[in-house]
Amino acid sequence: MKKVIITTSLLILYWIIKYLHPEANAAFAEPTLVTGIILISAYMVALLVKRIKLPKLTGYMVLGMAVGPIGLNFLTRDLLHQLHFLEDLALSFIALTAGGEFKYERFRKIFKSATLQLSGQILVVFIGLFLSLILFAPYFDFLANQESHMVIGFSILFAGTALSKSPATTIGIITELRAKGRISEMVLTITILKAIVVVMAFPLIIAWAKTYLIPDTTLNLVLLNDVARQIFGSVFLGVIIGFIIIAYLKFVKVEQSIFLLGIAVILTEFTNIFDMEILLTSIMAGIIVENFSEKGEALIMNIEKSSLPFYIIFFGFAGAGLHIEALSHTILLTAFLVVARLVFMFVGNYIGSFLAKETYLVKNISWMGYVGQAGIAVGLGTIIEKTFPGEIGSTFKLILIATVVINELLGPVFFKYVLIRAKESTVEG
């Protein structure tokens, strides 16, 4: 009851203020006020949904949807745009933590199993979705009227984006449940590896799809050069920043939280300025710190301690930014993509785990830890939209976002179930 009263009173308060003064007195007054309200209300909703055994991340997204453009519209598209830097900042923090969770020693122990599962997931999901889309294309409005080379091009893109998995959701649930154990370590390690592989491979996937979607396009050196520059540039920047963090931890030591905030800002801004991939850069920086410094683990713990507002902002804004209306236009294809991805994910993970002679839980349940999609998928959709301007790109993005909406809502719930089933959660609920 307390949580409902607090949330309601904050929302009513916003209404009264807007009623008294439709226009703010100073720039940034509204973003400050709305962000404050979201931080508190989203957490209250998260505590409420926790009671019905749902993850807190779902609560943040639900509140985001409620106050976002499709709900009460406190958090308008304009405000979302103004506050985009906060989202990026949160993402770099989360990715830094994700990288920090990647321990080489641990990876060595599960190398065979992780590699097999990862390969199984990537191959089966990509090939399975690619072929089934070509096979069922006549049943979907969007693909039915396209020529065959266009169908192939779209199938490549859909199958490619289906590979993405949100490290933020994984790390968010693990942090929330303070999960410790083999399954959580394995899911996290594979998720991080997958993020790196997908981000690195995606420019190639786009280049390949282009040869089908845009007439007279072939894979050429200029394109490959661009891809290589982005990938290796991101990795290089991540490594440099990782070593800067290590040097700071060794020689300066003081005021670590401020320093980390600074690093997150540098990551956000530099990747924007130099057109790098923020996720890849941040993950690399986290991996370097964790694996090349004795104090890396303490630092990652430090980040986790101050990460709560960042998770709320990232997932709250993600919820507000969801285009639920996209679902109604593309319901059949969306449903197919979601269900087919789940099926192929299970099959791919099962085959990989079977070959690695894994336990029952890993073979049959752990696939549910790879469902959530968020930032990377939307980012990939944006890249596609920019690459294919006009109707092709925007329709594609619409369908992609619709699938991400569902996967983003299912992901945290599924992964929480996995961790509770594996008895790796150390907190109640």
Added chain:
Amino acid sequence: MTSLLSIVLIVLLAFVGSTIFKKIKIRSTFLESIAYTGMLYIILGYILSPEVFNVFDDTILKNLNILFALVLGWAGFLVGLQAKFSGMRRFPSMYFRYTVTNIILIFFLSVVGFWFLLKMVFHVQMETPNMLILALAGAITSPIMLAVVVRDNRVQARLAHLLQFQAAFDNLLGIVTIGFLEIGLGLYKQESFGMVLTDISMVIIVALLSGGIYTWLSKHKMSEEEETLYIIGLLMVVVGTALYLGVSLLFAGLIFGLVLANSTKRARSLYRNIQQLEKPMYILLLVLAGANMNIQPAYILIIVFFVGRFGAKILGEWVANLTIKKGERHHGWLGIANIGMGGLPLAIVLDFYVMNPGPGSGLLIFVVFITIVFQDGIALNYLKGRLIRK
């Protein structure tokens, strides 16, 4: 360069500056006063501003207003959080009478002094709101500088007690006064009385509500992460409301802090937990002040503020001494010890600047800055030279 990257630059440069400064042994009292009051950060901010290297251009400065707002709200919040009424009752009532009389006297003496010097002696025009804000800033004493000097030099206990109380309490009074000055300034800007009153009441209600929410939540066990989240979130609500309605951010933060200090048992532990944020916030405040400073050949205004404040402080302290501490032995020149200004006067002029940006309010930052450098030096010299010997 983007706003975010600029912030990082501010913080990193500030760290480098402070680390280097700590390694240098300072023998000059004047330089020591600069170190105590963090003036180097202001200079750093100014060097990076559009006036010098243009690292922070006008667009960035405009975007940084959100940080300004939070830092100012935070400054008010910390003052409020330390003002626990039950704890304040332990001080002799004479301390309160003395400080209240003192700040009122100094404020009015400053207004009269500025008016006389500007209009009658130098024939210079100055807008009334700017003059009132300058007088209020002038009435404040630096608690940090006094505390450091008292600690370092073992000032006589009873005197140290009074000085520290006065410096701390006049900070609280100063912020309350700026809240009420808003009403007057709102009317001066020809807003309706009802509207001004509604806005300030709304901010007070939001601050009370936010304090109430925190107190309510703190009745149950909460982790350190949750505590930080609640404070940051609620402070953003309070500051956002004040910014939205154009009310003093310091005042809004103070009310929120006061509610927390007096309604939850966790106030003390809360202060300890969030103290780590105090230093970086203060550094940001100083650097942003420097970046927004509008340096003009305003020698007359600086002289007027310097002389007017000096005179008002000495006279105000002297009168307060005579009237409140009847029969007690006192230091006739005690006012000099309280000449030190510290960070709050800057926060007051910045608070005014955020709500009324422009060359006039930007100039106030510069005037206060220059005065701080010199008057803090004088105060430090006097404390070391005379009071300590006694």
